Amino acid sequence: MSADLIANVVIAGVLTGLVYGLMALGLSVIFGVVRVVNFAHGEMMTVAMYAATVLFAGLGLGLDPFLAIIPVGAAFFVFGYALQWVVINPFVTRPEHAQFMLLVAVAIILVNALLAIFGPDARGVQTDYQLDSLAMGGILIDKTRLYAAGVALATALGLLVFFKKTRVGTAIRACADNHLGALIVGLHVRRLYALTFGIGAVCVAVAGCAMVALVDVTPSAGPAFTLLAFVIVIVGGLGSMAGALLGGVLIGVSEALAGLLVAPSAKSMFSFGLLIVVLLLRPRGLLGRKT
Amino acid sequence: MDRRQFTIATGAGALAAVSRFGIGRAQTRKLRVGLLLPRSGYLGLIGQSCQKGADLAPGVIKELLGVDIELLNADFESNVDTARTRAERLIGEGANVLVGPFDSGAASAIAQVAEQRQMPFIINIAAAPQITEQGYKFVFRNFQTAGDIVRNGLDLIGDLFAATGAAPRTAVYMHVNDTFGQGMTKAIQAMLPARTKLPFKIVDDIAYDPAAKDLSVEVAKAKATGADFLLLVCRLNDAIILRREMVKQRWNPMGIISPGSPGMYEEQYFKTLGKLASHAISNVPWYNPKAKLTKLVEKAFLKRYPKDQLVFNGLNVGFTFEAILVAADAFKRARSTDPEGLAEAIRLTNITEKMTLGGPIKFNAKGQVEGIGSASLQNLDGMPRVVLPSSAAEAKPVFPAPYYKT
Numbered sequence: 001m002s003a004d005l006i007a008n009v010v011i012a013g014v015l016t017g018l019v020y021g022l023m024a025l026g027l028s029v030i031f032g033v034v035r036v037v038n039f040a041h042g043e044m045m046t047v048a049m050y051a052a053t054v055l056f057a058g059l060g061l062g063l064d065p066f067l068a069i070i071p072v073g074a075a076f077f078v079f080g081y082a083l084q085w086v087v088i089n090p091f092v093t094r095p096e097h098a099q100f101m102l103l104v105a106v107a108i109i110l111v112n113a114l115l116a117i118f119g120p121d122a123r124g125v126q127t128d129y130q131l132d133s134l135a136m137g138g139i140l141i142d143k144t145r146l147y148a149a150g151v152a153l154a155t156a157l158g159l160l161v162f163f164k165k166t167r168v169g170t171a172i173r174a175c176a177d178n179h180l181g182a183l184i185v186g187l188h189v190r191r192l193y194a195l196t197f198g199i200g201a202v203c204v205a206v207a208g209c210a211m212v213a214l215v216d217v218t219p220s221a222g223p224a225f226t227l228l229a230f231v232i233v234i235v236g237g238l239g240s241m242a243g244a245l246l247g248g249v250l251i252g253v254s255e256a257l258a259g260l261l262v263a264p265s266a267k268s269m270f271s272f273g274l275l276i277v278v279l280l281l282r283p284r285g286l287l288g289r290k291t
Numbered sequence: 292m293d294r295r296q297f298t299i300a301t302g303a304g305a306l307a308a309v310s311r312f313g314i315g316r317a318q319t320r321k322l323r324v325g326l327l328l329p330r331s332g333y334l335g336l337i338g339q340s341c342q343k344g345a346d347l348a349p350g351v352i353k354e355l356l357g358v359d360i361e362l363l364n365a366d367f368e369s370n371v372d373t374a375r376t377r378a379e380r381l382i383g384e385g386a387n388v389l390v391g392p393f394d395s396g397a398a399s400a401i402a403q404v405a406e407q408r409q410m411p412f413i414i415n416i417a418a419a420p421q422i423t424e425q426g427y428k429f430v431f432r433n434f435q436t437a438g439d440i441v442r443n444g445l446d447l448i449g450d451l452f453a454a455t456g457a458a459p460r461t462a463v464y465m466h467v468n469d470t471f472g473q474g475m476t477k478a479i480q481a482m483l484p485a486r487t488k489l490p491f492k493i494v495d496d497i498a499y500d501p502a503a504k505d506l507s508v509e510v511a512k513a514k515a516t517g518a519d520f521l522l523l524v525c526r527l528n529d530a531i532i533l534r535r536e537m538v539k540q541r542w543n544p545m546g547i548i549s550p551g552s553p554g555m556y557e558e559q560y561f562k563t564l565g566k567l568a569s570h571a572i573s574n575v576p577w578y579n580p581k582a583k584l585t586k587l588v589e590k591a592f593l594k595r596y597p598k599d600q601l602v603f604n605g606l607n608v609g610f611t612f613e614a615i616l617v618a619a620d621a622f623k624r625a626r627s628t629d630p631e632g633l634a635e636a637i638r639l640t641n642i643t644e645k646m647t648l649g650g651p652i653k654f655n656a657k658g659q660v661e662g663i664g665s666a667s668l669q670n671l672d673g674m675p676r677v678v679l680p681s682s683a684a685e686a687k688p689v690f691p692a693p694y695y696k697t
Contacts, residue, residue, distance in 0.1 A: 005515045008540075012507045120331030120339075122528060124563075131538045131567075142507070142539050215504040216528070220332055220368070259508035265468040265498040267508070 004138030017252020021245035022152035024232035026203030032239030039103035042225030048208025049217040080201025114219035124216035148210040237288025325386025332369025344608030387628040395419035415614035437474035443665035444550030444574035459519035466524035467501035530554035545691035556675035558603030570692035
């Protein structure tokens with residue numbers, strides 16, 4: 001087995017893993033603050049992917065999916081904010097199973113709405129650079145995957161700056177650290193929760209726009225994305241942004257290497273194997289905080 | 292007992308007797324066909340293509356046989372468990388015969404239900420050999436088994452090399468890891484060594500998930516073998532992903548040849564890939580464009596789908612239509628929807644005027660039709676064209692493909 005082949009596969013795994021991490025980022029942000037697990041995560045991402053396809057081909061705008069991040073992200077912020085304010089907030093203090101049922105219901109509604117509007121066919125975007133790759137000696141890097149990974153890193157960096165350096169970000173972290181304390185010092189916790197859900201939804205929108213540049217989308221694609229996002233955040237540490245990216249890269253690379261060294265059809269077996277190992281040895285995830 | 296009570300009692304008795312002996316059912320004039328197809332999920336596009344063949348069947352068959360058909364449609368969402376529950380539901384809703392499902396895994400599940408409920412089940416497309424090796428009495432298949440597909444497919448590869456003068460020495464074999472893919476793989480492993488006319492050996496065997504969204508590792512591994520050509524058993528979505536990945540990774544082998552799988556001759560393959568779809572070769576059971584029945588079906592097809600072309604739906608429409616034709620023909624002879632009678636009539640089927648290539652539709656003791664023919668299709672000028680056998684060829688085969696780089 002040549003070094004070029006291994007390098008190609010590892011690089012592809014890292015880049016794919018960063019996109020996976022971006023996908024899981026929204027889930028981690030929302031859980032880290034609101035303490036609600038978004039079981040409609042994958043379905044929301046599927047909606048974002050469809051929105052990107054509409055902006056690219058459906059309306060005749062030809063908007064590149066990476067540029068579509070701006071309008072889709074803005075729309076998703078409003079959607080996420082409203083969803084939390086109107087629908088989810090009453091469930092924040094209710095038992096987990098009630099939250100689970102609520103968000104599963106949201107997921108089912110989204111899937112069926114997509115089926116009703118777009119039908120079951122796969123849709124995608126075909127950009128001019130979709131099939132391009134950069135060559136460096138024997139190493140080939142998929143351009144689209146590289147752009148998507150760049151978007152993932154930029155988004156994670158932006159979130160980090162927002163949460164660490166801005167007053168609103170600090171207030172959101174205060175809510176996450178001590179809900180009662182935040183109420184006592186006069187923070188508008190309900191609004192901050194809605195804001196957090198909106199930010200989480202923006203992450204989902206960004207991930208959806210990046211993902212649709214790589215893979216086609218169908219209405220039924222959501223549950224697989226949700227499951228993958230869960231595996232990633234559990235490996236990385238639920239509530240940790242850096243953990244989500246690390247988890248994504250670990251899953252991406254382990255799948256790629258498993259495909260190369262063992263059997264391609266056993267790829268997902270290895271990501272779930274990694275999940276079990278992490279749960280056994282470090283249940284809070286690699287970068288998760290002790291509760 | 293007065294006259295009114297006597298009339299009611301007699302009427303009730305007569306109704307009970309008719310019901311008891313199934314006379315009412317036997318006199319049914321309409322055949323209710325429970326159609327199971329994967330109209331959504333990863334097989335959705337092919338399921339919808341099959342549906343087109345089913346939708347035009349009632350009209351054409353009414354014209355041919357004078358039989359009324361009612362379709363009860365069920366989408367099993369490319370999910371085997373859903374196929375099983377949908378089959379149960381269709382039987383509960385009054386289907387007289389089940390038809391479908393394009394997928395071997397689903398066909399195996401539906402066959403179990405059909406056998407338990409003693410309901411005739413006619414498979415339109417599904418190749419796993421074991422389906423008709425279980426001793427089932429109510430399961431019938433008018434499609435090649437994986438063994439037949441591979442035998443015909445490999446022979447056509449030999450004919451292709453002879454016709455083009457090409458002699459590739461190595462192939463990398465990539466295949467989906469579902470029931471169909473595994474059946475095909477077993478058949479290839481069993482038959483390839485005995486085919487001494489084929490000059491190549493398989494240097495690597497790469498199985499992958501047909502629902503995969505990323506095949507970069509698989510393609511990198513295949514490219515690294517340095518094989519002369521790609522021998523591929525695929526579905527539709529994965530075939531598209533794989534071709535794109537080949538371009539991204541700048542892998543240009545002599546060609547892509549399927550020894551018998553769907554995907555590369557489908558309309559969506561051309562629509563999505565454009566010029567990249569060109570020169571792929573699929574050796575598959577196919578329809579006879581010159582057959583009388585094909586003309587009738589094509590006319591109905593174009594009337595119903597004026598923007599579509601039969602050639603992009605040939606296999607799916609042809610075999611789905613014929614499955615319903617088999618049911619209607621049996622119903623006409625049995626004059627009954629009684630499952631036992633219908634199954635017995637299906638066993639005695641002998642349809643010589645057919646749409647697809649090969650001999651007449653006659654089921655053997657296992658419920659399998661033998662002698663179904665294959666053709667070698669090559670994607671040329673934006674559509675699949677028959678290039679072999681030469682007697683049915685519409686164009687000359689091109690191999691190696693023009694994109695080939697040593």
